[in-house]
Amino acid sequence: MFIDKSMTTDVISAGPEMSIAEAREIMAKNGIRHLPVVSEDKTLLGIVTDRDIRTAMPSAVLGQAGGAENRLADIKVKEIMTTRPVTVSPCQTLEDALLMMEMHKVGAFPVVDQVGKLQGIISIRDLLRAFVNVLGLRDPGALVGIVVEDKPGGMKKIVDAISELGVSFGSILVVRVWEEGKRAVFPYLLTTNIARVKKQLREKGFTLLDPMEWCLDEVAKT
Amino acid sequence: MKKTGILYDERFLLHKTGEGHPEIPERLSVIMRGIEEAGLLSKLVAVPVSEARMKWIEKVHSPKYIHRFAEACMLDLGELGDPDNQICPQTYDTALLAVGGILNTIDMLMDGKIENAFCAVRPPGHHAEMMEAYGFCFFNNVAIAARYLQYRWNVSRIGIIDFDVHHGNGTQHIFEQDADVFYYSIHEHPSFAYPGTGREFEKGTGPGLGATLNSTVLPGQGDEEYMHKITRDLLPAFDLFKPEIILVSAGFDAHAADDMSDINLSTQGFSWIMETICEMAERYAGGRLISILEGGYALDVLPELLKNHVKILLGLKEEQTELERKSHVH
Structure with a gap:
């Protein structure tokens, strides 16, 4: 799952001399919030976000009063861009990007x-598109929540019990820490006959979670 | 008392799904017994059954899919696309008869021979997509009915109400761009139930934007939440849309006794829903309403649920229940 498989390659970018008024217009027109700034040979110089532009504008009030638009036309992208932004390489992975977004609290990375x-x-x-796909949310199915001991072999028993019924898996989510020594497993099953699956799991001694208690976040109870 | 049609044929029992499958012929047998033992069958007008003409099924499903379905039954392949959709050699013919019977029901209603009707059919339909069988469904009965009303009877505003506990993904997708067919569904929240569609932000697309409406109900909820959401969402929407006829995808699997869902609707809750729908049919559609069976698998409660359902269609008022009194207070 390398970044080059999921990234947008047809990037809309700006030159350093572009006015921020024009940059703002390009972003609005294309519904984007990040505008990489590149030299003529496509070398990345920096990045401008819609937030950078808003900050650079004198104020919303001045913007309406006129004159401010002209000044906006004078300011160049290179004056407000973030130089040396955090970048990723095409051969890094989606997990890298996901963790980096969480760490740097940014919404996009230029790929260089x-x-x-x-x-x-x-x-x-x-990333969202990829994870919607990974979760199998586009296929008709239903989620079941099971709590298991955190030891090897638990998952196999669940998969075996469900596979016995000829039911296909859309995905399996695992919440690493449910409570001390336990984890929660959420198979997304491509069947409407969920009652039969639940019955089978109960008969095999699994504990099913109350749907109102389901949580995909870490829910360590101390 | 209303002239209420009933569509049923013993050939609807010929679609066999095998062991461990909840969508079984006994569902219809117990439903019909419940209606008969309550003395209602003699009050109903029987609708004749015949095979649907292909041109109407092709208004919804692709010829390629229809052919694949027919062939799978002929070759006795056991399932269509997924183990959920168990088939036997008679499944295709049964599905054709169910659709044909529904179209006959429409003709009788539009000709004024009946005022409303209940169609006790198998297999169910609302999960079936244009080119795929899903969730026990092969032909989308209610969708074909709506297309037939549009093309054969020139009805311009059709309201579909789906109270099966599962979202009718097929019906929604077939009409999501159609401003003339309003699809409303109330079902268990899709993060907890099959098929995972029917979220409240799904409201139709293109010209059909605003003619799809979904109410979702969280696990463990029941009558109160249904009354709240139907009153909040469906009533004002249909007051604006003003359907000329109402089609109901009547699923009974939201009942507390039905283990297909985590929803706890009571028997009285179902009566309240149906009475509310019938009131809307009176208000906007001259009473014209056709109810088509979808899911509902708890054999012990189906007879009573469907007895009440048919009674309400006939306009035979039950004594006011506790629930109804409460609902008038709201």
């Missing part, structure tokens, strides 16, 4: 090759 040329952009939207 070894010599610093812009190859694409990977945004939180690309």
